Amino acid sequence: MVAPIYIIAIALGLAFTMGLFGKQLKNIAGVLFIAGLGSLTFISGQWLWNFMVNSAATEIIYTAGFKPPFAIVLQMGFEEAVLTTMINVAGLLGALYLFPLLDKKGNNAMMVYLIFIMSTNVAVMTSDIFNLFVFTEVESIALAGLILLTGQSKAFQAGMKYLIVSGISSGLLLLGIIFAYQFSGSLTIIDMINANLWAVKASSIAAFLLIVAFIIEMKPFPANGWGIDVYTAAHPGIGAMVSAAGASASLYVFYKVMPLVNGNDWYYFIALIGAITFVGSNLVATRQENPNRLLGYSSIGQVGFLMMILGLQDVLGERTLIISFSILISHYAAKAGLFWISGILNAENIKDWSALRKNPILLFLFGAFLFALIGFPPFPSFFGKWELIMTLSQTGNYSWIVVILVASFIEGIYLFRWLGYAIKLDHAQLPAFKTPWYQLIPIMSMGLILFGMSAYLTHVFNFGPAINYIPLLFVLAIFAIDFLPAYIKNTVSIAGIAYYTYYLWPSLENDLLRQIFIGIFLGGAILTLVAGYAKKGTRAGFYPMALMMFAGLVGLIEAKSMLQFFFNWELMTAGSYFLIIRGKRSMPHAYSYILFSIAGAYAILMGFGLAYGSQLNGNLDALSQISLLPALAYSLLAVGFMTKTASLGLHIWLPGAHGEAESDVSPMVSAILLKAGVFGLILLFLSIGVDNPNATTLLYVLGWVGALTTLIGNMGAVFQEDAKRLLAYSSIGQLGYILFAFTFMTHMGWLAGFTYTINHFMFKAILFLVIGGIVVKLGTHNMYEMGGMIKKMPFSFIAVLISIIVIGGIPPLSGFAGKWLFYNAVIEKGWYFQGAIIFFAGIVAFLYLFKLIYSVFLGQLKDNHRNVKEISAWILIPSYILIIGIMIFSAFPQYILQPISDMIAPHFQSETITWTGSLATTSLGYWDATTIMIVVGTAFMLLLGWLIWLSAKAQKVEQFNIVFAAERPFRPETTHVSYNIYAGYQKALGWIVAPGITNFWNTMSTNLLEFAGWTRRIYSGSIQNYTLHVILFIVVFYLISIGGL
Amino acid sequence: MLMSSTMRRIIARVSGRIGIPWYQPWIDLTKLYSLRTQISHGTMFYLGPVFRLMGGVGMFLFMPMIFGSDLWSNYSFSGDLVLILYFQFFGMLGMALGAGEGGHPYSAIGISRGLSQFTTIEVPMTLAVISLAIQYDTLSIAKIVEAQQGGIMHWTLFTNPFATVAAMLSLLGAFGHSPFNLVKAPNEIPIGPPTEYHGTFLGVLRTNSAILHVAEAALFMNLFFGGASNWFELIIKTFLIYFWSVFVGTVFPRFRIEQSVVWFLKWPTIIGIIAIIIYL
Amino acid sequence: MLKKILILFLLAGVGLIFFDLFQSYQSASELTTTAKYYADNGAKEVGAANLVSAIVVTYRGLDTLGEVSILFVTAAIISFVLKHKPEEEDKNRVIKPASEILNTATVFLTPVMIMVGIYIFINGHLTPGGGFQGGAVIASAVLLIFLANPKFHLNHSIIAFVESISGVAFVVVGALGLIMAGGFLDNRILGLGEFGTLFSAGALPIIYIFIGLKVGAELSNIVGILAQEQNIKN
Amino acid sequence: MEREFDKAIKEMYKEKFLAPENEVRQVSAPDGSIIEIDPLKDYFCQERPKEHKPRKGVVEDFLNWARAESLWVLGFGTGCGSIEIPPLVTPRFDMYRYGVQMRPTPRQSNVFIISGYLSVKTLKRAIRSYEQMPSPKYIIALGSCTINGGMYWDSYNTINRLDHYMPVDVYIAGCMPRPEALLAGFGKLKELIKSGQGEKANEYARNFDWYKANQKKIIRDWNMPDYNW
């Protein structure tokens, strides 16, 4: 074991030696520099290993051979080992990254860098407050030098600001130290803590000065302009160091000195400052376009978050460390990686990050880092946030949860915008950049650390058993073979999913609900993937993401605990986000999708938190007995799930996201993904149970929401010109039906809901597949540019026709089953007006259905479509399989509905539908699908035969052979009436779909951004203003905490 | 059954003319079936009229015509009122598709108008049906008829006047006579949806409209006017119901499509809501 | 104006903090625990008459190492920031020559000052003063040279050499303490000697010599680089 | 015998005969290939009208009776005579009594009343409408203009003899004939149909080339397909 003191000795010795090497021996200096950092890493790393494997005792390093408090003592415990390892690893990688720059600036720059790392290490290890001061000072002076590496003017400005403010804060720290020394008679932190400085007002001022100086070091909002400027002006490599190593160290230092003010109120204030910083920084970041500055805001926000967690340690108890570590490590790896990527790109505006897509590795890492920051699984921050929120809600600290979630959401706003730019922003010319190996390796290492820590922390949190790794491994495997042609990956994926379905099925033996959804999810997956054979090329990135989504969906089904559920929920969200953003123009839509999704996910998280807090039980069945604010909890959960089902008010992401997605992605996200929300709602409603007094109002409101969603969705679809958007609006409407049906909480309502769910899955998959295929074939989304396709694509036409009959609820096909059950359920439940709206909406559906089938298939064939062929058989095959499904369901619904009916019966008082063969009877009416099918079929064939007999000899004519007021048509385009076909209807009822909700959200976001823009004006750029902020912060904090305000 | 289609021509007499002979529709029909030239725009051009006729026939098939008669209750045992309501769409869809296949712009315009109007026509109808379902606690037409037996005062017309009024107003639209006939506006968009239809195709369509009108009238008779226990009663009642729309039609001018949409959502809907409220 | 009022208000706020601080201050009547320990045992354990030196170099030697590194880092930063190539220098720049008095004084005083500086850090463990003070005196001698002769060229390589060697030596001595005595920077690697004499207090005077040399070199360096700046072409 | 004027006109149209929308054009298909569209060939049916044999015996008699009793008139007024048609639906004349009614589209009409002079421009439309009507179809020519040109016999822009261009079943002479005469004409037509002589549609199909040649002679800017369905 190498003693930790050698960290200092080696680093300083080397730094001092470097002065000896002139220009001639520069190379040796460089080698020594890297070797020195390497040995630091080795020392801290071996201690870490020692603690982890051998669980060694904490090592105390006495300097000068005397006991504390008389001499300075360093401490190397497990926590210090972790922190120093983090710092040194970052330091080593950062040095590698910066090596050419440092090399150019000469030995001096290397020395400064080395001392920076060394002093950060010492600050972590020391347990003497003055020593801490000295080495923080060394650190900040070294940093002030490193800022200047770029040699740009703004770097000098930033450095000046940094020097002045940190000078003031260290002055205050000194004052605090000296007074605290006077009161406690010692300079070691532990003695000062034991002296209970905070207890008496006299000495509490000293403690105040101490703590406030450390707080200022962590750049609390709004007294942090100086810190942000450093991030902006410094070389990104240095920014990475500040953000990763510096922030980690200062947090740990803060953690060490916090007990100085160990009174609950103080901790509360600290948490409050952290929270304000977390929210404020993220808010201001929303308007930021400079990547480094944005990362700076984000870093400060994360540090604020961690400060808040530390401030809440009384509440969190022993989990504090592990929670904060998991968030810290995500921040550490992600920020370092992001800053480094920023250095490679060297872009002034985040829009230029679109160049990143030239390098898939970097893009992948970029995405991973962003997701880690926001807290998506499987990254450590996910588990950290989960644990944090569960613990907080267990102790009733709801307002903190709200703060965390709001701030995380705001964080998502700008991070996802950024990601969107990188993946999809249109750029005439992508700026060129080079990726040298020495810069790539650090970034990749951070990626590895991130993933490694994910695996490790999953283990530490003991979440390992909760996570099903098989699908994840499969996703990884697919990712590994991403370079292969699409059809191979397609086959592998289908085989994998099929096998997994087979493997999973026995475990769902007695669970029809999950069987249905596994059928929808995985069956749908296979069918939509079959359509993927139609695509050529490698389709890089498609399969891993699609499979990730399906893995999430499967996970939802398998989930037994809330954590599993949420984990998979997020997994699915992430996968689907990447799927959606693949569309040509889908960047803004994917953005709004992910924002709604994470907002919804946070609502779910909070709901879960309340459930967990009530029951101290992580299983999903805890949902049924929420005792903490049950009404709120249920509402939150419902809202969360409704973001996925795109219910009224939360639906605006859907049309764009579904409409612009790729042709086989649309069915995945519409027919399959939306059902995840439905599944969630079903689980929720099952947990709520019938006659739950806490949810009566909620259900009633949701019922109305469902009804209005249906109306708005269908109305919206009527006025669409874009075929896929029309279908997307139709999805909103259909999901409204489903939501409405499930809110009945009656046997009949649920039966209707299930019928709708199954139907919607089938017909929407068909429609999106076929229409998507046609859109690709015809090269346009606009229906008025299509027309006459029936002659070119008869099979597509039949598929669409049948789907349309089902949507319309026209007997004898299965859509009618839904309608019939609905009528019965509505009247039985007594929700007449909602029912009337629903039925009205159902008729409105005819408008858009007609528009769809007419504009695309009927009417006039266009010039440029005269030679198109039928869409790919690979799309038609799954469609026709689904059509067969529809036909079976239509003719023999009893075989499916009866088991469902039996399954849900126990949850309700009575079974209100009886089956005699194919005849279903309720208290109100009866319906015999098979007979109707036979009667209608027979009559139809007879009539058809009659007509054919009468007009068999009809002359086939061409499309312009129409009576045109004795003229001939001009062109197909002018003869095809499709654009704004429902003008009259729009005049009468168009106000219903006036974009009120979109406007509402737009106003919200504009206001938020305006507010952010207004807030960030406090960062006026003036040194003196920044000083003013700091002093103001100190005074206000003082007045509040001690001054008795 | 086709007899009542002759009544359509009586409209002429209201405007002071002698009008057509009572058998004229059959002649027209015969003529249409006898035309020699037929042209077809495609498969759906065939299927459209078949769907359309199927809608009428289907509605007819699933509706009990004469109370108490096993034979004339048709296939009503396999579906109830909801089935009938939704079977209307079957025909509509057929018309829409067939007309669309013709590729004629006027057809599309006509259909868009028709569908637009239809959405709101159905609102009062739906409300009335819900009201009936609450009143009689059943959706079975046969049972509704049964409940109305025993004297004129047991008819829904008197037991639930609001629902009746709402439904009767909606019937005006369903029959598509003036003022709600912009769909077919003969001179603006020549005859609307069926503008390309001729010969046997048109014959089928006309057959259907005859059946459909009877079926709808019979439906209303069953729901609101006590049903029919014998043929004579059936004919008289459907005739009278039909006449109601004819009378209104001769008096009022045509509505624009947005006007009719709004109109249906105004008074008939309010009445329909009242019909439900009284049962709440 | 508004800003000035705000500043005054803020200063009043800070003043309030200070007022509270001032009120809480009570003139100490006896030594704190730590100080008492030093007073009692400092001389015995470290062998230095100057207790401050004992604390600075031994008890809190790590702080001193930090200090040294601060100066070192500062010098390094200044040199890499302000380093200029020789050709950037404005050779023809005319500077008003220093006065006769200054010139003469420089010639006389410089060697004396350097001597004094050396004396101060050699006797740091006995008398007031020490490495930092001595180094500062040496550096002021260099400053005097610059005042007298603005075009004076400091030999950076010699300075860098002195700086590095003394720095390394400091660390090596510290590390020797780890091996040969109780811990890093323990001065007892050498005998404590007789109290109050020059060769006492173990390695303390040696460390102080290195510190003195290092500080002197670093400060001279800083002065030199800053002074050189006036010769740069604009 | 062609006049100088005709020659000049022909010369004029040699260069640019078709309306722009009927010229052959090239469009790019969604898959990027360039395809050629010939509207007159691609968008119009290229079949000639067919001759339909009447059925035999009583069936045909019955059908003819039905056709005669259900005369659906195309609402297309070609000349000044069309002003005489609207009075027919008024209570005074009430043509509905005789099973005659107006239809707005040729597809649903059997009777075409050429009501007066036909300018060349209108002739084009008349021909198209006539060919679009399903057979059996009948033409009633109203007024002397349709017989010999009437007062427009030497006009540069009207036709003189309708039956050179379309087969006429019944002529109603006069300038203008009164509505009563029109009713009488309908009566005459009914008689013809009932007696099985209303086969002019077949005649048109049989002599299609002759009719077409006559039409093309008078319509110089013939820019429509030869067959109208």
Next chain:
Amino acid sequence: MEYIILITGLALILMGLYGIMYIKNIFRIVIAFALFDTGINIVMVTIGYLRNGMAPILDKMPTEGTTPAIVDPVPQALVLTSIVIGLGVSALMLTYVLKLYEDKKSLDINSFKDLKW
């Protein structure tokens, strides 16, 4: 006595802060900062003051059980460090000022607002 010095120190700190926040000349700001620093140092030394204490330099080895009547040596040691650090910071600031002046040819603090928002 020590109270007066303490007040002086605190007053110097306030003056320094005022200078930093109000003065526009960046060079003077550095001087103000030095003032601030000095104030802190004065306060530190004052804290270690013990009435009637002597400088912490011993003439002879203290005997067992008696404590020499000296002032607290610890703050003095600390202040030494603090002064050196202050020196380093000031030197660095001056370098910055030099560079800033070189860049904009101005010493007005308001001309250095390139980084904001």
